[in-house]
Amino acid sequence: MTKKLSVVVSVYNEELGLRQFYEHTTPILKETSQRTGWDYELIFVNDGSRDGSLDLLKEFASQDEKVAVVNFAANRGHEAAMIAGIDYSTGDGVVCMDADLQHPPESIPAIIEKFDEGYDVVSMIRTARADAGIFKRITSVAFYKVMNALSGKTKFENNSSDFFAISRRVALILKRDYRERVRFLRGYVQNVGFKKTTLEFEASARVAGESNYNLRALVKLSLNAICNFSDVPLKMGIYAGVFSLLLAFILIIYSIVQYFLGTAPNGYSTLIVVLCFMFGVLFIILGFISEYLAIIFAEVKNRPIYIVDSIITKDGEELK
Template sequence: MYETCLLSCSIVISVYNEQAGIRDFYEELIRNTSADNVLYEYIFINDGSTDNSLSLLSDIASKDKRVKVISFSRNFGHEAAMIAGIDHSKSDVIICMDSDLQHPPAMIGRMLEKYKEGFDVVNMIRMKREDAGFMKKISSKLFYHFINKIASIKISENASDFFLVSKKVADVLRTNYRERTRFLRGIIQLMGFNKTTLEYVAQKRIAGNSKYSFFKLFALSFSAISSLSKLPLQLGIVFGMIFIFISVVLFIYSLIMWILETPISGYTTLIMFMSAFAGIQLFILGIIGQYIGYVFDEIKGRPIYVIDNIIENKEDEIQ
């Protein structure tokens, strides 16, 4: 068991094809977590890596008793990796971060200070991102602006998956928030509890490239919106009212022209109007279908992740 006089902290790190930089990350992490008054545990989640990441993590675990490697049976995604790490932690505090050094380990000490001040959640906010292009910055701003408009909660702009939660928050996540379609940044805000923020500068990746393609980012954005708001389902009502209004105006116009015995032309306008109406119908059906798909996934009750193997040096194991 953890000694009662010491604070215990589990650091959860998601890893997907990071063989080029994983050792450098581990060394930097160790350099910044050497406090004598904290018992650290390092939980690496191998999210179905197809490179040599798992072998490197296994070697690290064999030499450091504080390291636990949880290897998924396939790639389940970053959100599932964070959930798995939280599920397998028994510490007083849990910190989630990425393994590319864009989440600086040097901030861990300050995060723990905020916890000691009485905060259950510490959200890390990116103030600068050195490798982000113009389009990525704009799309990120638009996403947070949109989701803050339609959701019942507010998420800080440039919030990240670099955060701290207390054991109390982690216990609630484990038991009450098990949906398969999730956006952990939003769910943590939705839960309440005493929160604070810290700012950091996201450095360039230590090696490799981002694993998030445009389509993955789009899917994550839609998952975030659908997990936090029902407003997209109400778009059908909005567009329906707009088209009803337009139809009434056109009917009145046509009636007046008929009374005045003025011929009405404009088949092109009519066809464009009908095409727009059909396109909006298909758009709304697509949104409804996406929500139904999420409901279907929940009903099946399949696991959020499947573990292939857990690697750890059990001598002097932290329990």
Template sequence: MKLITILIPAYNEEDVLEQLYERLNTVMSRADKYDFEILFINDGSKDRTLEIIKEMRKTDPRVSFVDLSRNFGKETAMSAGFDYARGDAVIILDADLQDPPELIPEMINYWEDGYDDVYAKRRTREGESWFKKWSSAKFYKTLQKSTRIPLQADTGDFRLLDRRCIEALKTIRETQRYTKGMFSWIGYNKKEILFDRNPRAAGETKWNYWKLAELALEGITSFTTFPLRISTFFGVFVSLSAFIYMIWIIFKTLYFGESVAGYPSMMVIILFLGGVQLLTIGIIGEYLGRVFNETKNRPLYFVDEYNEEKVQGQRDRFHSRYESGV
């Protein structure tokens, strides 16, 4: 029978894990034509998350876990899951139950029909503020306009990926990761399904507005150089405007005998040009910082424990090179 891995990144999710397991167990019992692996990625949790996962594994051999050496963030935790997942297909599912596991059978059906990436698009989003919904919509709209890669708006990580999609994602070892964009970048045959997103079943969200802003910046700088082009166009516009204004001042002074503009106008121009320069330097700095991080060539993560066995090193870039004979 085909093996399907349900990949679940978890960070301080002790309040919801038992409920999550019960619902997954119900779903898996109905899909008895498949074998399942529930792969938890413990991303440096400080509560009883890892302890609860180990208790589940004692009674259910389908449960596996990867315990990262510290908190690396959800994007990197998913990358670790891709490296350790054994399934013919991988379903990414958040632990908070905002994405309903009951959609898994429908995803599997479309996968059997030949689709490689079956992604769930949010039709409604309960439990989220209007500002979060509005800012999310604006972000996806802006990102889509700034890149040629077709992106799935209002879509999270909840999706089924065929093994060849997973193998493709495993080759992308960027340290500054925006996985939602990577799903689109690798291509393959995609299928959209709609669902109504629920509020968290328990616990508190780990994504505040500051972290969401960081993720948005990561997405923009990871998949487009459009901000750099804006800086270039804006610089050309300001320079051309300044040149035209300079010609006008010279002409007015020579032919009308008027004095050059005084202190207020000069200060306005100086401050404006200084602000443009600082903004441009900041944009360049964001990209330069990402180049700096990539040139370090550090592993994405380190694993402390995999299924109750201590791990030496990690299954990362070097593991992939070893398997390919490089």
């Protein structure tokens, strides 16, 4: 029986580089299919693009039976787009990647080899990034160190990305069981278990346009990741309370000693420093609690992760 690879591509305002991605990726998929015997499908998920991306995707689908387009009714975010692509995939293996060619399609043959070797999860590790400045590199290293320190049993590969591959059974588990509204998909991929491996790649510069991940989006993604995989922030109040008691005890002893030595410290300065410190800790804790409450609120509302407007293939457009 012929195996099939599903390549899931999230698209949001990628009009300038989308044709280049398609024309670069399709020959690689065809050649790989001929050499390995794996059939393929190319699933584009249009995440509410406001430019001409959808028109290009319709063009690709109209001339290529291997292309399917999942068209969202509105922008739902990169994570939701990848989940939708996994949900609609039919392959024995699923590769998730971006449309800007920073995730090289040349890695696909190596991914298929790992599937043939029996691996269920292939994490793609970025060894270099053409457009990464010193700030991005430092924050990336810091993020994974913090995540691994807080996440308990779930461990994350340094410099892992949204470029990954999963087997059919992992895709079905994600479709059936991992349906949180606030998500960190690359964390779920690590959390499911099964046989895992890694492959390395170098991220090229974007072929066109700018990244849709600004600093605010990256901070939000980091908070989602921490709150999805760790309860340590909820316990910060206990740690802060113990630290405060110890600090207060030390200050009391210090004040008593200074009093008997006749050099009592200025109480206002000490009080202001302690209050500023404690209020800072308190607001950080409240911020994390608010984040957890927001996640709970999103789950209780039980709204759909995404809403599909239409499915577009060579046979035409099917409204949902």
